Amino acid sequence: MSCIAVIPVYNHGHAIGAVVDALRGHDLPVLLVDDGSEPHCAAVLDRLATLDGVTLLRHTHNQGKGAACVSGFREAAALGYSHALQIDADGQHDTADVPRFLAEMAAHPDAVIAGCPVYDDSVPKGRLYGRYATHVWVWINTLSLRITDSMCGYRIYPLAPTLPVLGAMPQARRMDFDPEVLVRLDWAGVPVVNLPTRVRYPADGVSHFDYWRDNVRISRMHTRLFFGMLRRSPRLLARHLGAQR
Template sequence: MKLCVVIPVYNHEHAIGHVVSAIRQLALPVVLVDDGSTPACAAVLDELALQAGVTLSRHEINQGKGAAVMTGMRLAAELGYTHALQIDSDGQHDIADLPPVIALAQQHPEAIIAGYPVYDESVPRSRLYGRYATHIWVWINTLSLRIKDSMCGLRVYPLAPTLALINRVHIGLRMDFDAEILVRLDWRNVPIINVPVHVSYPIDGVSHFDLWRDNVLISVMHTRLFFGMLPRLPALLWRLVTGRAAMRRA
């Protein structure tokens, strides 16, 4: 297993330096993807890319978080990495959570290690409760509770099955990416292991969630997945039945 950290960045110049510094203290290689940031942020990223162990790729125009993550995954594979740890650039994730997450990935290299958030007091209640609409649709579209949280931006992907998926199927390019890719990988029987991770709200106070655009994209994504789930219904039901039978035998 050869792992790097992939960080999509869009105008988080005040936080990204702290995030990269903490990750590099763990001796983890970093792939930064500048998703069309302002010159101020781009300059910070250029400085970070001078460090050993940091690679920078750049979108000239903003394409969305999902597009940036997929660019980072493809670059990671080109650089010889087998796994990518996705983390957000705004400082909301606790870097102290990374060693146990990585250890779990090393024990289960075939699986996605998907973080589910343990929030502190900084989380806005509207965001906390609003996530459940997506969770419910994900549970419907997988006929399971295998995905505990589909929106957390901290997870480890095995690159081979993930790239096989994104090179064949259109995945949402913006905030719809995180949920859609987990559902589609679950449909392909890629194991998903859920792990708690600590989340606080951004240290630079910047959120790029667009209330109207991203909610529309997420709604369209859930509709697309629902109609994609229907022809898979027999296989998902069989998986549900056999899984319960295995649990009873255990």
């Protein structure tokens, strides 16, 4: 097994250097995916790409976080890595937990290691409460409670089963990517290991979550997944019942 960190970046020039330094401190190679950043951030990424173990992939225009993750996962596989650790560029995820993620990956190489946020007081209450609507829909759309949190972008993916799933979700290219890919991996029978991890919202953090447009996208995603669940419900129910025996 071999793992590389994949970081989608869009105008996070003030924070990305510290994230990269922390990951390199854990001897983890880094793949930066510049999702059409403005010149200042692009220049920061160009400098980071000169460091040992750091690779830069660039979109010529902004396509969305999900699109950046898809490009990064495909590039990671092309580089020969078996797993990709997805982590945000804004510093909200606790890089001190990287060894815990890697240990779970070693223990469960065929599973997605999905971060489950443990928030401090910095979390915006609207974001916190809004997540629960998605959690409920994810539990409905998997007919299970296997996924504790589907919106945290701090995860390790096994690339072999993940790449085929990406082709089945061409519409999920922005903030709807994180929950949809996890549901579809669950549908594909990929195990999910839920790992608690601290998440904070830096006071100077840059968020590209658009409350109106992204919530509309996520609502449409839940609708797509609901009808997909109906087609798969006999198999999902059989899997759930088999796990209880």
